[in-house]
Amino acid sequence: MDFEVKNSRLAQQMQFIVEIDKLKQVLRQTLLMDASRQENSAEHSWHLAMMAILLAEYAPSPNIDVLHVIKMLLIHDLVEIDAGDTFCYDVQGNLDKALREIQAADRIFGLLPEEQGTQLRCLWEEFEAQETVAAKFAAALDRIQPLLHNQQTQGGTWRIHGITRKQVLQRMYPVKDGAPDIWPAVEKIVEDCVLAGYLAP
Amino acid sequence: MDFEVKNSRLAQQMQFIVEIDKLKQVLRQTLLMDASRQENSAEHSWHLAMMAILLAEYAPSPNIDVLHVIKMLLIHDLVEIDAGDTFCYDVQGNLDKALREIQAADRIFGLLPEEQGTQLRCLWEEFEAQETVAAKFAAALDRIQPLLHNQQTQGGTWRIHGITRKQVLQRMYPVKDGAPDIWPAVEKIVEDCVLAGYLAP
Numbered sequence: 001m002d003f004e005v006k007n008s009r010l011a012q013q014m015q016f017i018v019e020i021d022k023l024k025q026v027l028r029q030t031l032l033m034d035a036s037r038q039e040n041s042a043e044h045s046w047h048l049a050m051m052a053i054l055l056a057e058y059a060p061s062p063n064i065d066v067l068h069v070i071k072m073l074l075i076h077d078l079v080e081i082d083a084g085d086t087f088c089y090d091v092q093g094n095l096d097k098a099l100r101e102i103q104a105a106d107r108i109f110g111l112l113p114e115e116q117g118t119q120l121r122c123l124w125e126e127f128e129a130q131e132t133v134a135a136k137f138a139a140a141l142d143r144i145q146p147l148l149h150n151q152q153t154q155g156g157t158w159r160i161h162g163i164t165r166k167q168v169l170q171r172m173y174p175v176k177d178g179a180p181d182i183w184p185a186v187e188k189i190v191e192d193c194v195l196a197g198y199l200a201p
Numbered sequence: 202m203d204f205e206v207k208n209s210r211l212a213q214q215m216q217f218i219v220e221i222d223k224l225k226q227v228l229r230q231t232l233l234m235d236a237s238r239q240e241n242s243a244e245h246s247w248h249l250a251m252m253a254i255l256l257a258e259y260a261p262s263p264n265i266d267v268l269h270v271i272k273m274l275l276i277h278d279l280v281e282i283d284a285g286d287t288f289c290y291d292v293q294g295n296l297d298k299a300l301r302e303i304q305a306a307d308r309i310f311g312l313l314p315e316e317q318g319t320q321l322r323c324l325w326e327e328f329e330a331q332e333t334v335a336a337k338f339a340a341a342l343d344r345i346q347p348l349l350h351n352q353q354t355q356g357g358t359w360r361i362h363g364i365t366r367k368q369v370l371q372r373m374y375p376v377k378d379g380a381p382d383i384w385p386a387v388e389k390i391v392e393d394c395v396l397a398g399y400l401a402p
Contacts (some may be wrong), residue, residue, distance in 0.1 A: 009222060012257035013255050019232040020251060024244045033222040043225045047273055050221060054214050054317070067268040074250055116255070124305055124380060185211055 009113050016111045016169045019081070026080045028089045031159075034133045040154060041085060043075040048073040054081070058181040059137045060104035072138045075120055079104035101128075107149060130174070140178030143171060144186060151189055155198030164200045165190060210314050217312045218283070227281045230288045230362075233344045234353040242278040242286060245346070249274040259382040273328045273339045276321055280305035289372060290364060298379060302329075329376070332344045341379030344372060352390055356399030365401040366391060 026041040042199045052069045059069075077085070082104035086093045105124060109117040127135050147168070150156050160169065168190055193199040202368040227242040250271045256390040257267050278286070283305035287371050306325060348369070351357050359369065369391055377384045396401040 010259075010383065014349065014386070015244055017248070017255060017346075018234060018353060019251055021248065021353075023349075024240070024248075025235075025237070032225055033219060034226070036226070039225070040244065042247045043241065043243035046224075046243045046275065047218070047222065049247070049250060049271070052273065053321075054218060054271055054313075058211075067271070070250070070268070070271060071254055074247065074254065089358055106317070113253075120254075145218075148215065149222075152222075154218060181213065184217070 001193060006201060012113050012129065013116070017095070019108065019111055020078060022081045023078060026077070028085050028146075029157045030146045030149045031090060031153045032150055033155040035153040039149070041080050042056050045077055047073050047142050047145055048076075048138075052138070053147060055141065055179065055182065058179045058186045059133070060180060061133050064137060065134060068123075069134050069138050071120075072123050072135065075123055076138065076142070078108055078120075079124065081108060087161075089161060090168060093126075115185065136174065136178035138178070140175040140182065143175050144179070144182065147186065147189060151193055151198065154196070155193060158193075158199050162200065165194050168193075211314065213328050213332070214317070220309065221311055223276065225277060226327075227286050228304060229265075229286050230358045231347045232354045232357040234350055236357060238355040240350070242281050242384060246275050246278055248346055249342050252330045252346060253339070256342065256380065256383065257378045259305050259383050260334070261379070261381060262334050263298075265338060266335060268387045269324075270339050272321075272333050273324050273336065274342065276325055277339070277343070279309055279330045280325065281320075285304060288362075290362060290368060311348050320334055337375065337379035339379075341376040341383065345383065347378070348373060348387065348390055354397065355397070356394065359394075369394075383401075 017144035023045070024040050024042040027038040027046055028041060030039045030044070031037070032039055049070045052066060052073055056064060056066050056069075059150065079101040083097070086097045088094075105121055109121040109124070111117070112120065114151060126132055127138055130139055146157070150158050157163070172186050175186050190199065194201050215384060224246070225344050226245040228239040229242060229245055230236070231240045231245070233240055233365075253270045253274055255266060257270075259272075280302040284298070284301035284376050287298045306322055310322040310325070312318070313321065326338055327333055331337060331340055347358070358364070370388075373387050375392065376387050376392065395402050
């Protein structure tokens with residue numbers, strides 16, 4: 001990237017746009033719904049943003065700021081460019097996850113013009129803190145999406161790692177708070193998956 | 202998907218969320234910025250939505266509705282699930298592109314509850330019509346992103362297909378109108394790419 005000095009703000013932004021292309025190479029444990037390959041974190045983030053549009057009506061507050069939720073979902077995995085994706089059921093990997101991700105946030109959001117980098121970092125921290133209604137709704141979507149993937153792939157990741165019904169329900173628990181009107185459907189999907197033999201009882 | 206009848210609205214929405222997973226399998230001509238593989242349309246859509254957040258300040262109107270732009274960008278390629286991605290420089294493929302995409306829109310948006318499907322279809326039609334400021338800004342981003350990919354891959358798709366400077370400038374032309382403050386940077390990138398031998402003069 002090589003613009004004139006007067007354009008250095010735009011040059012920084014372009015450099016960031018180039019940098020985040022790497023999220024397309026961060027592989028998640030989740031398989032695509034036809035089980036053909038692992039999902040990457042960029043397309044996962046797209047899917048979540050689509051879900052925010054489609055399911056906004058189930059947010060606990062009718063005044064939910066959908067743009068705010070979408071921004072959080074689009075950027076929530078950017079730190080994985082440096083820190084990698086940590087499998088949610090990996091106890092060891094989750095011990096130092098927070099530190100690795102904070103260092104990643106310093107570097108990645110630091111590429112942007114300062115006030116813009118701070119804005120994006122605040123969104124990421126809000127998502128991580130799980131205190132606001134928007135962050136809780138965003139997290140609920142982030143749980144429901146892989147549930148659908150595991151259902152569609154006849155238990156995909158669950159089977160590979162021997163995950164049980166109890167572990168999945170625990171993992172899904174934020175849906176109860178973040179998108180309560182979807183919780184019954186989540187419970188139904190989990191029970192259906194147990195009955196179908198996709199998930200250990 | 203098998204919910205109770207009272208939840209049929211949510212069941213339709215979940216079915217749509219499952220259906221659009223297929224966008225992750227639609228390959229574009231564009232290569233990832235490290236040239237390791239072709240980009241798919243889902244991760245491309247994520248990248249564009251990120252660009253809308255990052256570059257909103259360059260929209261021609263300070264009152265641009267960023268949520269509206271992001272929604273358009275997230276859904277603008279959904280019709281490719283049925284119609285496939287048509288390479289922008291493929292004259293033959295572009296002849297029947299419109300018809301293929303309209304049929305795809307009928308089927309795909311038709312999966313949703315009627316009023317929600319209509320809302321999304323309207324967004325897609327607005328993007329296609331290229332009449333509103335939001336649609337023009339969205340289209341500008343959709344042109345700038347592959348330009349960056351081709352720059353980063355030392356001419357990636359251009360070299361494979363023998364694309365010339367004139368063709369690229371023509372393809373980039375909507376940036377002039379949709380994001381005029383970015384146009385000088387686009388011209389500079391194109392000229393740099395010619396000088397570097399990435400693009401035929």
